[in-house]
Amino acid sequence: MASATSSSAPMQRPRVASITVSAPLVQTTSAAVSVIETDHIRETRSGEGHKMVNQYEMKQLLGKGQHGEVWWSRNTLTGEEVAIKAMRRKNPKQDRMSLLRRPRLPRSPEHLSVANNLGATEIKILKEIAIMKKLRHPNVVQLEEVLNDNLKERIYMVMEFMAGGEIKWRTGDEEPLLRVSQTRRICRDVLLGLEYLHDQGIIHRDIKPANLLWSADRRVVKIADFGISHFSYAQFLAAKGKTADSAESRDWEEHDKILMDESDLTRFAGTPTFLAPEIISDGSTDMSASGSTTSNLQTTDSTATEVRRSPISKAIDIWAFGVTLYAFLFGKLPFVAESEYQIYNKIKEEDWDVPETMGQDEVPVGGRHQKKPKKGLETEGYLVIDLLQGLLEKDPSKRLTLQDVKRHPWITRDMPNADQWLRATNGIENASLAPTEDETSSALSTVLFRYKFRNRLARGISSGISSIFKNIRPQRSFRANPGQPTQPLSDEEQRYRRIGTRSMPHVELTRHQSAVSAIDKGKQPMRPQASRNKSSVELRTNTKSLDWASSTSGGFNVPEVGGSGPKPRRGSAPGQALSPLETLRVPTQSSRVSSPQRSPSVRSPSTAHVNDLTDERPRSRLSLLVRWMIQKPASWAPSNQTSTSTLPSGAVSPSSVASGSRIPPARDLTQRRSEDAFNRMSAARNDGSLTQAMRAASWGEVGGYHSRPSEDMTSLYSDHGEDGPDEDTYLVGFGGVAQSPVSTVPSAILSTVSSLGSLSPPPVPLSAAQILLHRAEGSSSAPEPPSAPDPAALDAVFLRQAQVRSHATSPLSHHASEEEIEPPQSPTYEDSEEGESDGSGERTPSEQDYAPNTSVLYQEADEESDEDGAAPLEVKTRRPSWSVHSRSRPTSPRGPDIPPQEGCARPAIRI
Numbered sequence: 001m002a003s004a005t006s007s008s009a010p011m012q013r014p015r016v017a018s019i020t021v022s023a024p025l026v027q028t029t030s031a032a033v034s035v036i037e038t039d040h041i042r043e044t045r046s047g048e049g050h051k052m053v054n055q056y057e058m059k060q061l062l063g064k065g066q067h068g069e070v071w072w073s074r075n076t077l078t079g080e081e082v083a084i085k086a087m088r089r090k091n092p093k094q095d096r097m098s099l100l101r102r103p104r105l106p107r108s109p110e111h112l113s114v115a116n117n118l119g120a121t122e123i124k125i126l127k128e129i130a131i132m133k134k135l136r137h138p139n140v141v142q143l144e145e146v147l148n149d150n151l152k153e154r155i156y157m158v159m160e161f162m163a164g165g166e167i168k169w170r171t172g173d174e175e176p177l178l179r180v181s182q183t184r185r186i187c188r189d190v191l192l193g194l195e196y197l198h199d200q201g202i203i204h205r206d207i208k209p210a211n212l213l214w215s216a217d218r219r220v221v222k223i224a225d226f227g228i229s230h231f232s233y234a235q236f237l238a239a240k241g242k243t244a245d246s247a248e249s250r251d252w253e254e255h256d257k258i259l260m261d262e263s264d265l266t267r268f269a270g271t272p273t274f275l276a277p278e279i280i281s282d283g284s285t286d287m288s289a290s291g292s293t294t295s296n297l298q299t300t301d302s303t304a305t306e307v308r309r310s311p312i313s314k315a316i317d318i319w320a321f322g323v324t325l326y327a328f329l330f331g332k333l334p335f336v337a338e339s340e341y342q343i344y345n346k347i348k349e350e351d352w353d354v355p356e357t358m359g360q361d362e363v364p365v366g367g368r369h370q371k372k373p374k375k376g377l378e379t380e381g382y383l384v385i386d387l388l389q390g391l392l393e394k395d396p397s398k399r400l401t402l403q404d405v406k407r408h409p410w411i412t413r414d415m416p417n418a419d420q421w422l423r424a425t426n427g428i429e430n431a432s433l434a435p436t437e438d439e440t441s442s443a444l445s446t447v448l449f450r451y452k453f454r455n456r457l458a459r460g461i462s463s464g465i466s467s468i469f470k471n472i473r474p475q476r477s478f479r480a481n482p483g484q485p486t487q488p489l490s491d492e493e494q495r496y497r498r499i500g501t502r503s504m505p506h507v508e509l510t511r512h513q514s515a516v517s518a519i520d521k522g523k524q525p526m527r528p529q530a531s532r533n534k535s536s537v538e539l540r541t542n543t544k545s546l547d548w549a550s551s552t553s554g555g556f557n558v559p560e561v562g563g564s565g566p567k568p569r570r571g572s573a574p575g576q577a578l579s580p581l582e583t584l585r586v587p588t589q590s591s592r593v594s595s596p597q598r599s600p601s602v603r604s605p606s607t608a609h610v611n612d613l614t615d616e617r618p619r620s621r622l623s624l625l626v627r628w629m630i631q632k633p634a635s636w637a638p639s640n641q642t643s644t645s646t647l648p649s650g651a652v653s654p655s656s657v658a659s660g661s662r663i664p665p666a667r668d669l670t671q672r673r674s675e676d677a678f679n680r681m682s683a684a685r686n687d688g689s690l691t692q693a694m695r696a697a698s699w700g701e702v703g704g705y706h707s708r709p710s711e712d713m714t715s716l717y718s719d720h721g722e723d724g725p726d727e728d729t730y731l732v733g734f735g736g737v738a739q740s741p742v743s744t745v746p747s748a749i750l751s752t753v754s755s756l757g758s759l760s761p762p763p764v765p766l767s768a769a770q771i772l773l774h775r776a777e778g779s780s781s782a783p784e785p786p787s788a789p790d791p792a793a794l795d796a797v798f799l800r801q802a803q804v805r806s807h808a809t810s811p812l813s814h815h816a817s818e819e820e821i822e823p824p825q826s827p828t829y830e831d832s833e834e835g836e837s838d839g840s841g842e843r844t845p846s847e848q849d850y851a852p853n854t855s856v857l858y859q860e861a862d863e864e865s866d867e868d869g870a871a872p873l874e875v876k877t878r879r880p881s882w883s884v885h886s887r888s889r890p891t892s893p894r895g896p897d898i899p900p901q902e903g904c905a906r907p908a909i910r911i
């Protein structure tokens with residue numbers, strides 16, 4: 001990775017407008033799929049009373065799991081249906097529990113793991129996002145966009161919508177619902193998806209029917225729910241033919257601390273009936289004594305030499321796949337009992353049995369133990385048993401591998417050309433993907449970019465640099481393999497390429513729609529008035545038809561991107577990657593008047609600002625200078641401008657500062673929360689994370705499955721010692737891009753000052769140096785901008801947004817939101833939000849099934865659900881308790897083709 005400081009590109013003054021437009025450009029011009037990241041969320045209501053999150057209308061609750069709610073939603077800009085998973089970023093109860101139950105490692109900060117020091121809930125979400133961002137495969141549910149606004153309670157994951165829903169596999173009478181041939185086809189899809197995951201270094205850890213989703217036409221099955229998945233860097237490197245010592249791997253590791261953190265290897269995660277015996281037996285032989293399935297599983301002694309931990313290897317997914325196959329074929333589970341303890345005992349010690357027939361078509365099985373027939377005379381029953389035997393092998397080292405399974409005669413049975421299938425599916429997708437150095441750091445940027453510096457000067461500079469880098473960083477997840485020739489795109493590929501219209505606030509909808517329709521009619525679309533910069537450009541870049549950029553009429557200026565366009569994407573076609581300077585024009589008036597969007601570029605300086613204002617310690621001269629400059633906003637802005645209306649809503653109004661106003665409490669709290677979290681994380685660099693060798697061992701690659709990584713709890717993050725991060729980490733830790741043009745410290749300082757200046761709404765074409773000089777000379781006002789905006793143009797809507805937004809996370813501010821958001825007309829998003837119900841909203845269980853829900857994801861005790869609210873109809877609630885399920889779902893987004901297995905006549909174990 002090239003260091004940003006080594007770049008010779010001149011540093012240019014960033015502007016808000018230029019910064020906000022750089023990322024969408026990359027998405028559009030990229031040949032590779034991008035997971036869009038949107039850091040501003042606007043919550044409104046649709047005409048139907050549904051909650052809207054930016055352009056997404058959340059129409060109906062699909063499922064409610066431990067980690068959040070999944071909503072059937074519609075992208076009102078494109079009409080595309082999506083699934084949105086809404087997750088609370090904070091759950092104090094869970095976080096406290098997590099802290100209490102973390103492994104008893106030495107208590108010095110150096111030995112605290114990353115995951116145990118950040119809020120457990122947020123870590124889980126970020127980790128799930130980081131993992132999903134890596135994935136692009138026809139048999140894996142695709143993450144399309146992440147909406148992560150620090151001022152909002154929830155993080156939203158926008159995923160492709162699997163309209164067929166989860167695979168139903170049994171009737172109420174515990175008879176199989178799927179035919180044998182259907183099951184086989186499903187298995188092939190799952191195998192391919194699983195193989196891809198493993199090649200990416202990911203153990204799913206929760207393979208089961210409920211996490212296998214049908215496409216609308218039920219031709220494709222995809223793996224979903226990566227809430228407890230685990231990423232193994234060693235396995236990833238092995239799959240890519242790289243070594244842990246390679247420079248690339250070291251760089252990558254620096255960025256990916258949440259994924260690198262392996263403390264969750266110690267966790268007891270998964271659905272009980274699908275847990276592999278090696279998970280259960282490891283360190284948990286006395287489960288009855290504790291009455292808990294988890295307490296014994298993650299304890300370590302203080303010397304960290306006898307860590308009792310579950311040997312997490314990809315073999316656990318194979319086992320779970322075996323249980324799933326069994327369930328599909330026989331309509332029941334192989335290991336069932338009254339209590340979990342008994343289930344675990346059975347899994348560990350008992351053999352499984354089979355009914356006489358399998359599948360809805362009642363194909364004879366021939367018994368659990370059959371004589372081996374002559375070659376070529378194997379019955380389907382025999383082959384199935386043979387396969388199950390290999391999958392449900394209690395010794396993980398003897399269990400079939402995925403390659404074995406793919407080649408198994410039952411899997412390839414009826415295939416016209418099995419060899420061709422094997423060849424065609426042999427790691428094609430895997431070879432085409434390589435991780436970018438910033439792929440997960442962007443997912444984690446809310447945490448990682450605030451690296452803690454002792455030196456305040458460095459903090460000030462880095463904050464500015466951070467803001468620049470964060471915003472000019474190409475936001476993408478994958479790049480094409482440079483060496484790979486460009487191929488014509490398949491339909492599936494096309495779908496991936498087209499994924500993602502960056503989220504934009506719903507307020508834009510009318511304007512954009514009219515623009516689109518104008519284009520459809522061959523007219524030049526109206527230039528947006530008072531638009532949000534990012535959104536307007538996003539739409540243009542994503543639709544490619546809204547050619548505002550090419551407008552030659554006045555009012556558009558050319559944004560600067562700090563001298564650096566997005567990092568060139570490898571593999572993109574020549575001429576595709578237009579630089580922002582070439583393509584993007586942002587309405588001048590808009591950028592000036594209506595920039596309530598809290599772009600990262602604004603956030604960082606404002607962060608510095610907040611810190612400055614709240615920090616009581618002595619300050620350096622530079623920080624005082626910067627502070628003084630901020631506190632004189634009136635001279636930066638046209639005198640007749642209402643600065644609060646033009647500021648990003650999350651930012652601190654210079655005028656409010658000047659007039660002595662305090663920072664909005666919500667902003668302050670949010671800021672502190674994130675910074676605290678990050679500081680704790682950075683303090684944990686020398687924590688007990690595992691070495692690469694140990695991670696490899698966890699995959700059974702070095703030293704077998706039971707290699708214990710307890711001995712070496714050092715060094716993974718110890719490179720920087722007490723002296724702070726090195727150069728690369730400095731940059732990357734701030735969300736930077738390696739090639740970002742930070743050539744000198746002075747230029748970085750200027751950049752910092754300049755970006756602070758950008759807090760002020762009008763993008764005055766004034767260099768930071770000029771401003772500094774001006775200030776130093778004691779001038780009372782900055783040079784006037786060429787044209788001051790008309791205060792009438794200060795959009796009242798955005799002023800209101802800013803006000804609402806400033807209070808969005810404040811417990812005292814609900815009235816502000818309520819003014820804007822009408823009360824729900826029907827069961828809507830808020831109705832089911834966790835913790836917002838008084839409990840009385842729980843549906844009366846008429847005509848409902850009370851089902852013992854063993855679909856429990858036990859991920860330590862910190863996995864307690866935080867939902868208390870009422871759930872709309874047909875909400876699948878997965879909790880370690882009895883749950884209520886409705887038989888029918890009115891206006892189901894799944895469509896009318898849901899098979900009859902929806903209703904269960906009698907209590908049944910839900911998976």
Ligand SMILES: Nc1ncnc2c1ncn2[C@@H]1O[C@H](COP(=O)(O)OP(=O)(O)OP(=O)(O)O)[C@@H](O)[C@H]1O
Pocket residue numbers: 062063064065066067068069070083085141159160161162163165166210211213224225226227857876878
């Ligand atoms: N992409 C999708 N398309 C359609 N439905 C989905 C999608 N993702 C999830 N669902 C539905 O939402 C339900 C809950 O989703 P998911 O399992 O991801 O949530 P969770 O909070 O992680 O639950 P769990 O407790 O199982 O971890 C699923 O069972 C599925 O029916």
